[in-house]
Amino acid sequence: MKILVTGANGYIGSKATGVLLDAGHEIIAADISAEHIDPRAKIILTDIFSEPQPFSAFGSPDVCLHMAWKDGFVHNSDAHIEQLSAHYAFLNRLIGGGATHIAVMGTMHEIGYHEGKVDENTPSAPVTKYGIAKTALRGALTLLCRERGVTLQWLRAYYIYGDDAYGNSVFCKLRRAAEEGKTEFPFTTGKNQFDFIHIDDLCRQIAAAVTQEQISGIIELCSGKPRALGEQLEAYIRENHLGIRLDYGKFPERQGESPCIYGDDTKIREILRRSGKSDA
Numbered sequence: 651m652k653i654l655v656t657g658a659n660g661y662i663g664s665k666a667t668g669v670l671l672d673a674g675h676e677i678i679a680a681d682i683s684a685e686h687i688d689p690r691a692k693i694i695l696t697d698i699f700s701e702p703q704p705f706s707a708f709g710s711p712d713v714c715l716h717m718a719w720k721d722g723f724v725h726n727s728d729a730h731i732e733q734l735s736a737h738y739a740f741l742n743r744l745i746g747g748g749a750t751h752i753a754v755m756g757t758m759h760e761i762g763y764h765e766g767k768v769d770e771n772t773p774s775a776p777v778t779k780y781g782i783a784k785t786a787l788r789g790a791l792t793l794l795c796r797e798r799g800v801t802l803q804w805l806r807a808y809y810i811y812g813d814d815a816y817g818n819s820v821f822c823k824l825r826r827a828a829e830e831g832k833t834e835f836p837f838t839t840g841k842n843q844f845d846f847i848h849i850d851d852l853c854r855q856i857a858a859a860v861t862q863e864q865i866s867g868i869i870e871l872c873s874g875k876p877r878a879l880g881e882q883l884e885a886y887i888r889e890n891h892l893g894i895r896l897d898y899g900k901f902p903e904r905q906g907e908s909p910c911i912y913g914d915d916t917k918i919r920e921i922l923r924r925s926g927k928s929d930a
Contacts, residue, residue: 651675651676651712651713651861652675652676652678652709652710652711652712652713653670653675653676653677653678653711653712653713653714653715653860653861654678654680654708654709654711654713654714654715655667655670655677655678655679655680655691655715655717656680656681656698656714656715656716656717656718657680657681657716657717657718657719658677658679658680658681658684658687658691658693658717659679659681659682659683659684659685659686659687660681660686660717660718660719660722661722661810661813661849662717662755662807662810662849662852662853662856663679663681663717663718664686664687664688665813665849665850665852665853666715666717666853666856666857667679667687667688667691668688668853669850669853669854669856669857670715670857670860670861671688671690671691673857673861675861676692677690677691677692678691678692678694678708678709678711679691679692679693679694680694680696680698680708680718681693681695681696681718682695682696682697683695692709694708698718698740699733699736699739699740701740701743702743703743703747704740704743704744704747705743705744705745705746705747705748705749706747706748710748711749712751713751713752713753713860713861714741714744714749714751714752714753715753715755715856715860716737716740716741716752716753716754716755717755718737719737719755720733721780722780723818723819724780725759725778725779725780725781726778726779726780727779727780728779730779730780730782730783730784731779731782731783733783734783734786734787737787738787738790738791738794741754741791741794742794745794745795745798745800749800750799750800750801751800751801751803751860751863752791752795752800752801752802752803753802753803753804753805753856753859753860754787754788754791754802754803754804754805755805755807756784756788756804756805756806756807756868757780757781757784757806757807758806758807758808758809758845758911758913759776759778759780759781759784760774760776760781760784760785760788760806761773761774761775761776761781761908761911762774762775762776762777762781762906763775763777763906763907763908764908764911765908765909765910765911766910766911766912767912767913767914768806768870768911768912768913768914769868769870769913769914769916770867770868770869770870770914770917777906788804788868791804792804801863801866802866802867803859803860803866803867803869804867804868804869805856805859805860805869805871806868806869806870806871806872806913807847807852807871807872808844808845808846808847808870808871808872808873808912808913809844809845809846809847810846810847810848810849810852811846811847811848811849811882811886812848812849812850813849820879820883821883821886823835824883824886824887824892824894825890825892827894828887828892828893828894832894833893833894833895834894834895834896834897835894835895835896835897836897836900836901837880837883837896837897837898837899837900837901838879838898838899838900838901838902838903838904839880839898839899839903840878840879840880840881840883840896840898841878841879841880841903841909842878842879842903842907842908842909842910843876843877843878843879843909843910843911843912844876844877844879844882844910844911844912845872845873845874845875845876845877845911845912845913846873846877846882847871847872847873851873852871854922854927855871855918855921855922856871858918858921858922858925858927859871859918859921861925862921862924862925864924865917865920865921865924869917869918869921870913870914870915870917870918871913871918872912872913872914872915872918873912873913873915874912874913874914874915874916874919875912876910876911876912880896880898883896884896
């Protein structure tokens with residue numbers, strides 16, 4: 651398949667590009683910089699929002715994997731709201747030019763406070779500008795793609811770790827603290843439970859999802875299992891032989907954070923099974 655990956659230089663985009671290339675797909679990698687993009691891809695340095703006819707400009711791809719997003723780690727950045735219409739306009743132009751299959755990265759931050767399993771029918775009540783913008787884009791694209799007969803896959807990611815020199819998660823902060831020689835990491839109680847997925851597993855799920863059209867709509871990209879944050883970080887410390895310990899109780903839990911939230915992996919497990927890449 652010919653796949654356009656926007657935001658191909660990002661934390662997830664660069665890894666997903668490599669996985670798709672390894673699977674033999676032709677990749678058009680679009681971003682404003684390219685230091686992390688696999689050189690096997692056809693790299694186009696551009697501001698995608700400035701392309702008047704993106705479908706033809708990017709070689710008439712079979713699918714667009716839209717991962718471009720500014721300030722993804724800064725959940726209350728004004729950029730999420732300010733650029734919302736630009737994302738919609740870009741994808742609208744892409745569809746107007748002939749695109750028939752769009753896959754867009756979503757986030758569990760669309761959901762807001764929720765206790766338990768999240769699936770495609772779980773209501774969204776986001777509490778950050780990031781979650782609000784993603785939810786609005788999902789709603790607008792759902793209507794647009796239904797009207798135009800376009801396949802839409804909304805790829806909802808959860809708590810990602812791995813390749814932690816490049817990112818801003820708590821795993822990245824923990825690793826940096828250890829590398830700076832710190833022996834203690836001030837922390838919360840660590841009791842809240844989330845759905846953790848390694849970046850390599852996430853990109854394997856992304857690649858399997860976007861290279862098929864039979865299963866579409868909202869797809870939870872996840873492990874399907876909740877795990878306490880403290881337990882996950884303790885395992886991370888052991889696995890990476892970091893000389894640091896968690897200093898529990900120094901910070902309160904973040905206000906409004908769900909005590910236990912995880913994804914329903916039914917759809918992604920079926921996708922992986924059909925692709926022959928399931929571990930089950």
